[in-house]
Amino acid sequence: MNMNMTIIGQIISFIIFVYLCMKYVWPPLTAALAERQKKIAEGLDAADKAARELEEAQQSVEAVLQESKAQAATLIEQANKRASQIVDEAKETAQAEADRIKAAAAADVEQEVNRAKEVLRAQVATLVVAGAEKILGASIDVNNHQELVDKLAAEL
Amino acid sequence: MASGMTSSEYIAHHLTNLTYGNHPDNGWSFAHSAQEASEMGFMAINVDSMAWSIGLGTFFIWLFSRVARTATTGVPSGTQNFVEMIIEFVDENVKNVFHHKNALIAPMALTIFVWVFLMNLMDLIPVDWIPSIAGMMGIHFMKIVPSTDLNVTLGMSLAVFILIIFYSIQQKGIGGFLAELSLQPLGKWALPFNLFLELVGLIAKPISLALRLFGNMYAGEMIFILIALLPFWAQWLLSVPWALFHILIITLQAFIFMVLTIVYLAMAHDHH
Numbered sequence: 001m002n003m004n005m006t007i008i009g010q011i012i013s014f015i016i017f018v019y020l021c022m023k024y025v026w027p028p029l030t031a032a033l034a035e036r037q038k039k040i041a042e043g044l045d046a047a048d049k050a051a052r053e054l055e056e057a058q059q060s061v062e063a064v065l066q067e068s069k070a071q072a073a074t075l076i077e078q079a080n081k082r083a084s085q086i087v088d089e090a091k092e093t094a095q096a097e098a099d100r101i102k103a104a105a106a107a108d109v110e111q112e113v114n115r116a117k118e119v120l121r122a123q124v125a126t127l128v129v130a131g132a133e134k135i136l137g138a139s140i141d142v143n144n145h146q147e148l149v150d151k152l153a154a155e156l
Numbered sequence: 157m158a159s160g161m162t163s164s165e166y167i168a169h170h171l172t173n174l175t176y177g178n179h180p181d182n183g184w185s186f187a188h189s190a191q192e193a194s195e196m197g198f199m200a201i202n203v204d205s206m207a208w209s210i211g212l213g214t215f216f217i218w219l220f221s222r223v224a225r226t227a228t229t230g231v232p233s234g235t236q237n238f239v240e241m242i243i244e245f246v247d248e249n250v251k252n253v254f255h256h257k258n259a260l261i262a263p264m265a266l267t268i269f270v271w272v273f274l275m276n277l278m279d280l281i282p283v284d285w286i287p288s289i290a291g292m293m294g295i296h297f298m299k300i301v302p303s304t305d306l307n308v309t310l311g312m313s314l315a316v317f318i319l320i321i322f323y324s325i326q327q328k329g330i331g332g333f334l335a336e337l338s339l340q341p342l343g344k345w346a347l348p349f350n351l352f353l354e355l356v357g358l359i360a361k362p363i364s365l366a367l368r369l370f371g372n373m374y375a376g377e378m379i380f381i382l383i384a385l386l387p388f389w390a391q392w393l394l395s396v397p398w399a400l401f402h403i404l405i406i407t408l409q410a411f412i413f414m415v416l417t418i419v420y421l422a423m424a425h426d427h428h
Contacts, residue, residue, distance in 0.1 A: 002193055003307060004177065004200040009208060011390025017213040017271060018264045024221040026263035031242050032227035039229055 125149050163385050170381045173202035173305060180328055188296065196288075202305055209302035212274040216267070236344040240271065246414070252416045256425040261418060268312070268362060269414040275303040276373055276406030283380045303373040308337075310366040316417050317362035323424040332427070354372060361420050372409050376402050 129149060161169065168190060175193035177185050177200020186203075187193035221418065223239040231238060247264045278301040290298035302308045325334045337354040338347050348393050376398075383394045 002173075002175070002195065002196070002200065003310075004198050004202065006173075006200075006202040006305065006307035007314065009201055009206045010308045011315045013206070013210050013213055014312050014315045015269075017217060018260070018267045020217045020218070021267040022260060022263040023218065025224050026243075026266060028224040028227055029220070029240065030247065031263075032224075032229050033243065035229040047213060047408055070269070135330040 121154075125152070128152055166385065167378075167381055169297070170287065171299070171304075171378070172297045173299050174204040176203050177201060177400070186296075198283060202299075202307060204297065204299050204306050205302045205305040208278060208300055209271075209275060209308055212278070212302070213271050216270045216274060220266075220270070221272070222375050229254075234349040249415060250418055254422040254425070255414065256423075256426070258420070259423055260319075265414045265418050268417055269410050272303060272312075272369065272413050273407060273410035274302075275301065275308070276410055279304070279373060279376055279380065279402060279406060283377070292294050301373060301377055303347075303369055304377045306366065306370045310362070312413075313362035313366035316365065316420065319425045320358075320361065320420050323421060327425050328427060350408075361416075365416055365420075369409050369413050372405055376405060 023082075172190045173193065174186065176184070176195070177196035177197060178184050179192055179196050182192075186198070187196060219235075220239055223236050224264065227236060243266065247262055249264050250262045274426055281300060286300045287298040298303065321333075322337070328336065337358070338344075338351045340350060341353070342350055377399055380395065380402075382400065383391055386394065
């Protein structure tokens with residue numbers, strides 16, 4: 001085993017290889033590794049954020065759903081109320097109409113009765129005159145006794 | 157085992173580097189034996205170690221920078237995934253041990269880990285394959301595991317040692333560094349003793365770093381060579397379990413070299 005210039009040759013080649021490694025190997029590879037690390041971290045962050053957003057969205061969906069349910073319930077209640085109101089109104093109207101018709105009918109009836117009474121009255125006057133003529137045996141001058149007859153008829 | 161060699165020749169052959177250097181008699185030439193290589197002294201270079209080491213380092217840079225160029229931040233491809241796994245493993249180790257700001261440490265740890273691992277990995281290639289091919293091409297010696305060459309491991313640990321000194325002085329100033337070396341653990345009245353203790357500790361760092369890796373890989377290689385001396389039909393009985401076990405060792409040694417480098421440099425940054 002001889003010690004010789006190989007030592008120096010090895011020192012020189014060592015320096016050269018370390019220099020080359022320092023310049024062309026280490027920086028790009030560690031940079032790539034760091035970059036990838038960053039990318040992965042960002043990806044994980046994004047995934048976390050997406051999960052959070054999803055949760056938030058679900059919560060807002062829930063809220064909207066709740067609200068619309070409540071609205072629907074209110075609407076249905078209002079509709080029910082309105083319906084019963086309409087029914088009540090209809091009932092009232094119908095009642096009023098019925099009352100009105102009844103009143104009209106009653107008025108008609110009364111009118112008929114009155115008219116019949118008028119007719120009867122007129123006929124009564126005639127009958128009274130005729131009856132009185134029969135009883136007196138003489139004709140009665142209607143004109144002379146007009147007042148009397150009318151009084152009689154009015155009393156009927 | 158190649159024919160026409162004794163066992164000791166075979167082992168010696170497999171443990172000899174292809175050395176090119178200034179021989180006192182032959183001038184600049186390839187050494188034809190371990191003897192000639194050692195006669196060359198310091199003015200020589202282990203061509204096989206350097207070639208495999210630089211080749212594997214280039215492979216590492218090529219593979220990783222290719223992935224780095226095409227790196228996407230989306231879903232990674234198989235290769236990118238594999239590379240990112242290693243990067244994250246290294247980064248995690250650096251972050252656990254080294255708490256200062258220094259753009260050099262992590263890439264250096266990555267380079268050390270992968271490069272040392274690849275150099276160790278050559279140990280799992282059957283010991284005769286590449287030396288035989290090289291022999292056919294007329295290359296007499298071919299040691300393909302650079303980390304079984306003490307020059308290689310010591311070269312790396314010395315580079316780390318230089319960085320330890322550099323960052324110690326840069327972080328604490330020369331005075332602070334010297335104070336750290338001389339004023340502890342026993343206070344200023346035992347200054348020479350402290351200095352001796354701390355200097356031994358300091359110098360032990362690169363030496364232990366280099367010798368640990370070298371020793372493990374050299375021993376592993378040696379055992380593979382010894383197994384290769386067995387009759388061919390019996391080799392698998394030992395080489396397969398040893399290779400499986402060795403997968404653990406080569407990874408572990410690369411990891412230890414990396415972690416200790418980080419620890420030493422973190423200590424250089426820490427103020428005591």
